[in-house]
Amino acid sequence: MSREDRSGDEGAAGAAPEQLALIRETVRRNKAPKAKPRTWRGAALAKELPVARVLVDKGVLHLDRYFDYAVPEELDEAARPGVRVRVRFGAGGRTVRGGRREGGSLIDGFLVERVAESDYQGPLAALAQVVSPEPVLDAELLGLARAVADRYAGSLADILQLAVPPRHARAESRPSPPPPPPPPAPEPGGWQRYVRGREFLASLASGGAPRAVWTALPGPQWAEEIARAVQATLASGRGALVVVPAGRPAARVDAALTALLGEGRHALLTADAGPEKRYREWLAVRRGSVRAVVGTRAAMFAPVRDLGLVVVWDDGDAGHSDEHAPFPHVREVLELRATRDRCAFLLGGWSCTVEAAQLVESGWALPLVADRERVRGAAPLVRTVGDGDLARDEAARAARLPSLAWQVARDGLRSGPVLVQVPRRGYVPRMACARCRAPARCRHCAGPLQAQDAAALRCAWCGRDEESWHCPECGGFRLRAQVVGARRTAEELGRAFPAVPVRTSGREQILDTVPQTPALVVSTPGAEPVAEGGYAAALLLDGWAMLGRPDLRAGEEALRRWIGAAALVREQGAGGTVVIVAEPTLRPVQALVRWDPVGHAVRELAERAELGFPPVSRMAAVSGPPEALAAFLAGAGLPADAEVLGPVPLPVAEAGRPRRAGDPPPGERWERALVRVPPGSGAALAHALKTAQAARLARGGGEAVRIRIDPPDIG
DNA sequence: AGCACGCCGACT
């Protein structure tokens, strides 16, 4: 921008807007007629479409737009839309005598588009280099990345970092083979067990785009069912994408696809592959030589050709949330893809998230379930041990384990392995009514109450102190925090059955499978090995630890984990039994007993709607130093229907403790505010936050605040 | 983040 331009703006500060526009227009016309670009070097330009619009690869929000560069004649051929380029970028660049340009540093970018002329006033710099002719960012992927960036108030460059793997020259130089012809449509297989299963598969095979929330029957067949859905989609001549939360389930779907389709039909995109392999597989997908993909969360952006189906398995698993800003979630991204590409959508799991229930409730997706009788037949028998039982149970007090659990373990060990689910350490207890166990909630915003110290209660959302709490359910006025120590219980179990081997599976060392022989398998949630032929029984000893977490999702998450363990147990007709040590009146416990995760999610959804919780409302968390946060919120121009809760102080990070993304730097006192908007205003909220953040960053001095749409831990 | 531009005070 020239000096004249700037002084023109200043001189017109008091002028009417039309006048201002007129002045700008005049300056523009006089100075820089829209014509072929001039470059500083005056090099020969491409004859057709000599301007390249480039997305510079900097995650900074205020650079989240395209920059125009001139295309030199010699790069004309290679400079196609979608290729990686290098350009000079930075204020360091300056024009020196003779109209030549120097300075500015070389940075990476993507060529987004070729156009005839530029809106930019002034001479364009030339593309420095086309890194490779491989068009890695096509219009479809760009559009998706843009939509995801907008949804999460993040920058396009941040999304592209997740969506386009780093280049590897050797991988690129190898040609990819042509795709094999479509396979025949599959037999319905296990899909026959679901009410509309055959129809769903048939629709996929005939090129349809059905959308379903699938409540999978317990047992290991889900992977094969997903593979059949993929095959049906391939049979229609389209591609398919499956995203699972971790490497183990990815391996299961991978095996099922190989069994059904043979080798070379699909790609496995997981985080643990090396850079070369990763890029090679990704390229094979992009080039269309592989039409089906299974992978973990980064695969959600996989550039599958002519996408016909997206699948997400177990969407409640935290593994589906990306750890890098702006933290996109697989379910949400695949929803966007299904809508944008008009392709089929399949969300499956043994359990059911509130978000999944909402997809059905809103009519966006149809439920895909088995009838009650079949569900009951496939599930194990679930028995509960509540506080009353424990109180009456002499043995339990002595040995810290209920008699029922002993019996079930002993019986089970006669015919096979017995799973013992124990809690992970580190759950923060939530306060609940000592009498009826209803969670204690803030009377103003319904956020969870937490114990400050011995006496004081404070809302974790809005920060208000609660001095005279009483239970709205039963009128009780005493609170209790629930703490459990069940690890030792498992050890005791081991001592009680000395003839039986004890195997453990946990965070550090995860067992994949265990044999059919009798054994005690002690596992933390999510790390349960699969038992050949199913477990004879399972003991779920962590009821209170799971329900006691100060998290909106505590109930849903507890149920998901219980079901995740119980689904590995034999059906009740084959003697499969589950014992859960938790109060049988609690909603998630009842849902487990009835094996009704959907009913549970539907009720939770209704309750969330009533209380103004996500996903019925959209929430964003904004955190940062108190002054910066206050300034941000004051100037953010939030939608009129936005409601700001808080800010409240965040816990100060202790030195030596592992930090999670979004935690304040050690020793700094940060605050966090929650902003919530009603349904329909989510996009406006994201836009307002993004704009405000960009303005702050552009001004330079302003300290950045952290923004997270759909925060996972809203207390 | 870097870096030039421009305004303003100090000095030849």
Add this chain to the structure above:
DNA sequence: GTCGGCGTGCTC
């Protein structure tokens, strides 16, 4: 006149 300090805003 002209040199240079720092505050502001831009990067094709």
